[in-house]
Amino acid sequence: xxxxxxxxxxxxxxxxxxxxxxxxxxxxxxxxxxxxxxxxxxxxxxxxxxxxxxxxxxxxxxxxxxxxxxxxxxxxxxxxxxxxxxxxxxxxxxxxxxxxxxxxxxxxxxxxxxx
Amino acid sequence: xxxxxxxxxxxxxxxxxxxxxxxxxxxxxxxxxxxxxxxxxxxxxxxxxxxxxxxxxxxxxxxxxxxxxxxxxxxxxxxxxxxxxxxxxxxxxxxxxxxxxxxxxxxxxxxxxx
Numbered sequence: 724x725x726x727x728x729x730x731x732x733x734x735x736x737x738x739x740x741x742x743x744x745x746x747x748x749x750x751x752x753x754x755x756x757x758x759x760x761x762x763x764x765x766x767x768x769x770x771x772x773x774x775x776x777x778x779x780x781x782x783x784x785x786x787x788x789x790x791x792x793x794x795x796x797x798x799x800x801x802x803x804x805x806x807x808x809x810x811x812x813x814x815x816x817x818x819x820x821x822x823x824x825x826x827x828x829x830x831x832x833x834x835x836x837x838x
Numbered sequence: 839x840x841x842x843x844x845x846x847x848x849x850x851x852x853x854x855x856x857x858x859x860x861x862x863x864x865x866x867x868x869x870x871x872x873x874x875x876x877x878x879x880x881x882x883x884x885x886x887x888x889x890x891x892x893x894x895x896x897x898x899x900x901x902x903x904x905x906x907x908x909x910x911x912x913x914x915x916x917x918x919x920x921x922x923x924x925x926x927x928x929x930x931x932x933x934x935x936x937x938x939x940x941x942x943x944x945x946x947x948x949x950x951x952x
Binding site for chain 1: 871873878879880881882883886896897928940941942943944945946
């Protein structure tokens, strides 16, 4: 079983601060990692993906990947109330053994940005 | 507009009454999949399809069927729905040759089985 672990939260962060979301995974063969944002009752939407160790920045978002320690994180700078949502970490199954294909998701972290 | 559409968006039905949830994408994607989302359990993959006439089971396929006769459509069939299939269902498609590429999600179908 390919597992993705996230703290369910809620994680409460004041407006303007940096929100830090973390995700650990069990399958060392995983190659691709994704962060999705999901508003209540809505579909997940992609924020970022990362394949290589290190940091990847896109606007206010930075994804960090450490394959040796098997964690991936998402930093949100200058947090806004509109960032309040559930953030889903996902990894790619297609490069792992067992013939599975697709993404396996963590259960998500509920983020609340306090005005 | 590039999108994944699902119908119906909301459905209340009774145990044992066959139903189909349709999914269609206009992006010419080869890969499509179905997920269900339940509180405390997250998103779980039901079935996926890597191309026309090619489908395979995901993590929770019991009680579901799918077909892929055309590239753009990937319907989810519940032959005999039961209350434990009450859930929020998402269809997704991917612009790569596998599900490991970015997946685009439909708006979701909220199903209640009484």
